[in-house]
Amino acid sequence: MERAVYVVGFPWEEKSTLRRGTALGPWAIRRELLDWFAVPTGLASKLPIVDLGVVKLSRDERAFSEMAAVVGRIVPHGVPVVLGGDHSLTLPTVRTVAAVHGPVRLLWIDRHADLYPDFLGDRYSHACTAARLLEAGAVRELVQLGVRETSEQEEIQRRRWNVVWESEPNPELLPGEGPVYVTVDLDVLDPSFAPGASQGMHGGWRPEELLELLSQIETEIVGFDVVELNPRLDTSRKTAKVAAEVVKTLVGKVAVPKGAVAL
Numbered sequence: 001m002e003r004a005v006y007v008v009g010f011p012w013e014e015k016s017t018l019r020r021g022t023a024l025g026p027w028a029i030r031r032e033l034l035d036w037f038a039v040p041t042g043l044a045s046k047l048p049i050v051d052l053g054v055v056k057l058s059r060d061e062r063a064f065s066e067m068a069a070v071v072g073r074i075v076p077h078g079v080p081v082v083l084g085g086d087h088s089l090t091l092p093t094v095r096t097v098a099a100v101h102g103p104v105r106l107l108w109i110d111r112h113a114d115l116y117p118d119f120l121g122d123r124y125s126h127a128c129t130a131a132r133l134l135e136a137g138a139v140r141e142l143v144q145l146g147v148r149e150t151s152e153q154e155e156i157q158r159r160r161w162n163v164v165w166e167s168e169p170n171p172e173l174l175p176g177e178g179p180v181y182v183t184v185d186l187d188v189l190d191p192s193f194a195p196g197a198s199q200g201m202h203g204g205w206r207p208e209e210l211l212e213l214l215s216q217i218e219t220e221i222v223g224f225d226v227v228e229l230n231p232r233l234d235t236s237r238k239t240a241k242v243a244a245e246v247v248k249t250l251v252g253k254v255a256v257p258k259g260a261v262a263l
Contacts, residue, residue, distance in 0.1 A: 004078040005251055007033075009054035010067055015088035015126045017119065022198050025229035025243075026054045026083040032237070032244035049251065050078075061124065068092040075100045075223070079254050081247060084227035086198070087114060087126040090183045091133060097181055097223045098138035104222060105175040106133065108144040109213075110185035111204060113165065115150075115157040126228075134161045143173050145213070146188035146205060169205055169213040178220030184210070184246050185228045186239055194242055196234020207242045214249045224250050 009026025016022055037051050055070055057063040071093050074080045082093050087110070098104050108114075108130060119127035133139045134157075143164045150158075150165070158165060166173055186197040190204035226243050234240055 004048035004050050005081055005254055006050045006052055006074045006078050007037075007081040007083065007247070008052040008070060008074070009083040010057065010070075010085040010089045011054055012057055012063055012067070012085040012089050014059060014061075014063065014086075015122070015124055016086040016198065017125055017127060018199050019230065021230035021232040022084065022086045022228055024231045025085055025227070028196075028229055028231040028234065028237070028240040029083045029226065029243045029247065030054070032240050033247060036244070036248060054083075064092045064124075068096045071096040071223075072099075079221065080223045081251065082223070082225035083243075083247070084225060084229070087129050087183070087185055087227045088124055089227065090225055091124070091129050093223065093225060094133050094181050094183075095136055095138045101179045101222050103138055103140035104179050104181040105141040105177065105219075106130075106139045106143070107175055107180055107182045107217070108142060109146050109183065109188050109210070110144065111146055111148050111187045111199070111201065112185070113144055113147050113150050113154045113158065113163070115154040115163070117153060117157070130163075131157055134163075141175060143175060145169060145173060148203060149201070169209045171213055171216045174213070174217055175219055179222040180217065180219045181222055182214070182217070182224040182250060184214075184224070184226045186226065186243060187228055189239075189242065194239040195236065196230050196239030198228040198230040198233070207245070210242075211245060211249050214246065214253070217250075217253050221250065221254050
């Protein structure tokens, strides 16, 4: 079966714990990608890119099954590129990818580890996503770069699962073998560059550091997402533009043959 890259937006924010607005993220990122969808440039011009738009989701946990169903239709035919949305959407996406490719090496780029056993009584909070994926057996290796805010509970989880933590964009820690799934939480960036990251704090990376790190991935990427953009905070559209560059960079790293099928 010929393969392609499928871009889809999940307007999901029901597991966010700070402020509302990330459900609007997919539209904001798409706005910066529309010209690129029409005339992709560089390496991406050699790839079939299928724009699936933004899907309608329930406002409760039924949405996890709905997102999994969408990703499940994509994975047999190509690589899912998910625009979010809060970070809990990575749970159904990676579980579905792993059901086809087997447990993945997960490159997690984020200011937070999201390894809480539960957060404010919710096991499916966006602060618990990495923990749920490890428990589900969907991840064979978890490398978390950019992590600066952790808790004692998460430190216990880190030791339990042998998770790699690093605050800096260290290319030596990139997964050396595939399949790899990449998730990028925009709060890894300093707010001076990404004011629209939902939970950003000063001391983060520069966009150039993030894009350079992503450009050095050399293993098979079987999916990726970009999450936690809040357009209500992003009045200059700076963060959405960076998110679009992340998408372009990672699509350029996905080496798939030409050809696409209708879903």
